[in-house]
Amino acid sequence: GEDVEQSLFLSVREGDSSVINCTYTDSSSTYLYWYKQEPGAGLQLLTYIFSNMDMKQDQRLTVLLNKKDKHLSLRIADTQTGDSAIYFCAPRAGAGSYQLTFGKGTKLSVIP
Amino acid sequence: DGGITQSPKYLFRKEGQNVTLSCEQNLNHDAMYWYRQDPGQGLRLIYYSQIVNDFQKGDIAEGYSVSREKKESFPLTVTSAQKNPTAFYLCASSSPGQGAGGTEAFFGQGTRLTVV
Numbered sequence: 001g002e003d004v005e006q007s008l009f010l011s012v013r014e015g016d017s018s019v020i021n022c023t024y025t026d027s028s029s030t031y032l033y034w035y036k037q038e039p040g041a042g043l044q045l046l047t048y049i050f051s052n053m054d055m056k057q058d059q060r061l062t063v064l065l066n067k068k069d070k071h072l073s074l075r076i077a078d079t080q081t082g083d084s085a086i087y088f089c090a091p092r093a094g095a096g097s098y099q100l101t102f103g104k105g106t107k108l109s110v111i112p
Numbered sequence: 113d114g115g116i117t118q119s120p121k122y123l124f125r126k127e128g129q130n131v132t133l134s135c136e137q138n139l140n141h142d143a144m145y146w147y148r149q150d151p152g153q154g155l156r157l158i159y160y161s162q163i164v165n166d167f168q169k170g171d172i173a174e175g176y177s178v179s180r181e182k183k184e185s186f187p188l189t190v191t192s193a194q195k196n197p198t199a200f201y202l203c204a205s206s207s208p209g210q211g212a213g214g215t216e217a218f219f220g221q222g223t224r225l226t227v228v
Binding site: 008031033035040041042043044045048088090099100102103104105 | 118147152153154155157160202204206216217218219220221222224
């Protein structure tokens with residue numbers, strides 16, 4: 001099955017950029033998602049990238065995909081205290097698959 | 113509003129009891145999932161269902177049971193056989209082919225189960 005690895009913690013100062021990294025093992029992953037989880041809540045979809053893209057930008061969020069290295073990153077520009085949360089990388093397997101595999105999540109702490 | 117609803121938000125169970133967690137969606141999604149979340153462990157898949165009256169075990173199904181009698185509903189029972197049930201439980205749903213990115217999973221707000 002798919003393995004997904006993320007660093008567990010990241011700490012940045014308010015106003016700086018945050019970069020959260022993720023590596024995965026299944027080269028047939030088609031969609032790759034980023035979810036955000038605030039304390040005591042469910043997961044909220046932030047953004048996604050399709051496997052035939054290298055980059056996707058959505059306001060303060062930039063997703064970079066290196067398919068050769070199976071490496072995905074999420075950059076948050078001008079990080080705010082409201083961005084403090086756990087961020088999960090979740091690749092979806094190939095066509096016809098419903099399943100997502102989640103990393104352990106990266107806890108982002110924003111220092112005012 | 114369309115969405116996925118879990119209840120209750122907090123649940124306390126005595127040792128040896130079975131408890132059932134509710135999950136309902138009105139998104140017309142085919143697939144539904146149950147995940148367990150422990151601190152530092154990420155999300156682990158318990159059971160999933162792709163169609164009514166059918167479901168499959170995930171990575172940690174032992175001590176849990178599910179049913180899928182209706183498309184909208186996917187309740188999870190935590191049985192007395194589950195030795196360490198205290199955790200945060202998340203239900204999700206998804207459906208394929210709804211346009212680019214339409215296969216993403218939507219999550220409920222979770223149920224925190226504590227054994228007392």
